[in-house]
Amino acid sequence: MHPAPSVIIFSVLSGLGFGFMVFLALGFLPVAGGAAFWIWGVGYALAVGGLIAATAHLGNPQRALKAFSQWRSSWLSREGWAAVLALFVMAPIALGDWLGFGVPFVWRGLAAALALVTVFCTAMIYAQIKAVPRWHHWLTPVMFMTFSLAGGALLAxxxxxxxxxxxxxxxxxxxxxxxxxxxxxxxxxxxxxxxxxxxxxxxxxxxxxxxxxxxxxxxxxxxxxxxxxxxxxxxxxxxxxxxxxxxxxxxxxxxxxxxxxxxxxxxxxxxxxxxxxxxxxxxxxxxxx
Amino acid sequence: MTCLPGHTQKKLGLAIDLDTCVGCHACVTACKGWNDQGYGAPLSDQDAYGAQPSGTFLNRVHSYQVQPDEGFAQIINFPRSCLHCEDAPCVTVCPTGASYKREEDGIVLVNESDCIGCGLCAWACPYGAREMDADAGVMKKCTLCVDRIYNENLPEEDREPACVRTCPTGARHFGDFADPDSKVSQLAAKRGFDLMPDMGTRPVNKYLAPRPKDKRSEASLLAPLLDIEAKGFAGWLDRVLGKI
Incomplete structure (x- = not known):
């Protein structure tokens, strides 16, 4: 398969960003005040930057929003939803760390779970494809998620x-x-x-x-x-x-x-x-x- | 919606006879010609007259040499295009709903105004049936000439896919595989087979296996002539030359 730079950059950076945010959401790296703004900013920049890079390989990126419509059958569509949900659910936690208000732990857990689900969906885009036997294996999502968590733990x-x-x-x-x-x-x-x-x-x-x-x-x-x-x-x-x-x-x-x-x-x-x-x-x- | 219909009323498709195909590529040309001028974005070419020409085609004709355990190799021409699968993996992976399988006749189509050109459907297809148009940035595939087969502005004999209409040897047949009495169903029942059935795609199109070749007779074609006794001058010459 052709190794398109946009897709490689996307999956590596977004994976790292979401992995990092898992640890931030769960409070492994206690951050507060102005520092919190910048540290959460790194997580958001990695995750969002990766997602933007991914649109570079589209033939018609101006229609990218339509990709949210087919979550019932398409892993790519599910990934879009999971990414947007994760970024939204993370937002109050990031704001809380920055402005100094508490967020219930259940909410933090949900945010971390959504970040992991996003990485899982990314991996399933590849793992679902029977016509590429190397990818069509349960270890593919395990590999993507291990990359995400290991990189995230380092960064945290x-x-x-x-x-x-x-x-x-x-x-x-x-x-x-x-x-x-x-x-x-x-x-x-x-x-x-x-x-x-x-x-x-x-x-x-x-x-x-x-x-x-x-x-x-x-x-x-x-x-x-x-x-x-x-x-x-x-x-x-x-x-x-x-x-x-x-x-x-x-x-x-x-x-x-x-x-x-x-x-x-x-x-x-x-x-x-x-x-x-x-x-x-x-x-x-x-x-x- | 990119969920597949549980059942389609018709299963329109092609039966491609590998016994009859001579590999002339007329179907390739007819397909490119028709699909350049009507349905959706035209099939573009890049650097068409340059050193590295490349273009979008919905049908490609391969040629294989097949070596049986015994005897001589056979050349088999092999047209490859969309099989309009019942479990089409290209449809379910589509994030936008641009790819769909029609409930009424089973044709797999792309709604180009919804296609973002992500290419995932082409990855999902084991048969290489989809090609992204480098100019329009949308996915192109065989439409089974949906703009011909129902087109009442065309004479009735032209209401079949361009590749079928043009095939000079009658190697391509179009019809409804859901009807067991249709021509294509009858042909498929005798010699039809699926490509890569283990991929679980349940193709609608069937390929018709080449018929067994006639066995070459072991005896020489000249056999009746070999026993002739030379007479007269030739007989004398035969005897003299034999003695030298």
Whole structure:
């Protein structure tokens, strides 16, 4: 799948923003006064900035509001609702921290839950797609939510929690690499099933349907850059999880904030791989994967 | 609404005969021609006369070489377009309701004025049936020529999809799969199969399997001539040359 920068930026930044706001809402990082305004601002900027980035890959972004209409069937629509609800429910908590009034803990819990639901919906946009076997696995939402919480814990300066979550993230990433590599074979699709010509014999491409590029080849049969896949995987796991975990173990606010940046580098690498290494079954018609 | 209708009154679709298709791409051209000038945004081309031409098509014809366990390989031409699935995953993923499956005839369509061009429906389709138009930024797909099949301004013989109307070998058949007596249902009952049935999409369109090739006779075509005894001069020459 084509790793569109807008979608990578969106899912990484929004994930981190919502993860951060989970910890802010639950009061892990007690903030008050003017500082609260700026700290909540970081959370909102990450979450909203990511959502705005996501609209950059739309063909007709001026109609984006229509995406709220199909929450009954569409995970993308549900994500829109969850994001808006989470941001609205967070608002009184943010204002309360800034202006110094209390918000009931139930409300705080609801806000945190909505933030997590948003990240879950983002992940389900990918996990629901059967035609991309690597994504079509329950570990995909687990990975997105672990990323969100681990990054959020770092940003909220929760050294112990961040350490545990980052180690969990490393495990989830490694397991998902292992499982993901076997997903296409598990889906059991081949040129023979794609064409139905397996009933006659072994199928090979004789001639392609067109000599030029097309949308399918650009969008779903992306093969550029798989060469460095293994190296990028190591960079992703080291930067997103292992190094920040070690930095969290040492502790200290400065080191934790530095760890956020190391974590982001790894998160971008991991999310790029999430797209670039995902193979769509339509590639079978072109004899490619 | 992007929830799928539980039941459609008709199941309009195509039966594509892989035995008869000669891979001439006339259906591709007819489809592009018709869909350039009526329903929705035209199918645009980019850099059409340049070094890297690219464009939107709703139908593509692949050619495969299929090698059986025994005997020679076969070339099979394979037109690929929207299958108007009963469980169309492209419809349910749509966030805006632009993608829908019609309750009355089962055709899967895109309401382009609602389409935001997110591309998720194209991802959801296992068959590559949808292509985003690079010019209009909306998703294009086979409409089963919905603006032809019900069009009373056209002569009756033209009220079928452009690809079907133009196919010079009669490899494409249009009809209602919900009617067991229809031509397409009868054809599908004999040789029809689904593409990637495990994807759970329940395609309406059926592909008709190539018929088995005739077995080549092991005996030489020249067999009746091989036993002829040479006579006269040729016979003398045969004997002399045999002795040298």
């Amino acid at each position: 300066l929760q050294a112990v929690l961040a350490f545990v979550l980052l180690l969990g993230l490393a495990v989830v990433m490694l397991v998902l690499f292992y499982v993901g590599d076997r997903q296409f074979a598990r889906a059991g699709q081949s040129m023979e099933t794609a064409t139905g010509l397996g009933r006659i014999g072994k199928v090979a491409v004789f001639e392609q349907p067109h000599t030029g590029e097309n949308y399918l080849l650009r969008e779903m049969i992306f093969v550029v850059g798989r060469k460095h896949g293994q190296k990028l995987r190591m960079i992703a796991v080291l930067c997103a999880a292992v190094l920040p975990a070690l930095m969290a173990a040492v502790g200290g606010a400065g080191l934790l904030l530095a760890a956020v940046f190391v974590h982001l580098v790894g998160a971008f690498a991991a999310r790029w791989l999430f797209f670039a290494q995902a193979e769509h079954v339509v590639g079978l018609y072109y004899g490619k994967r």
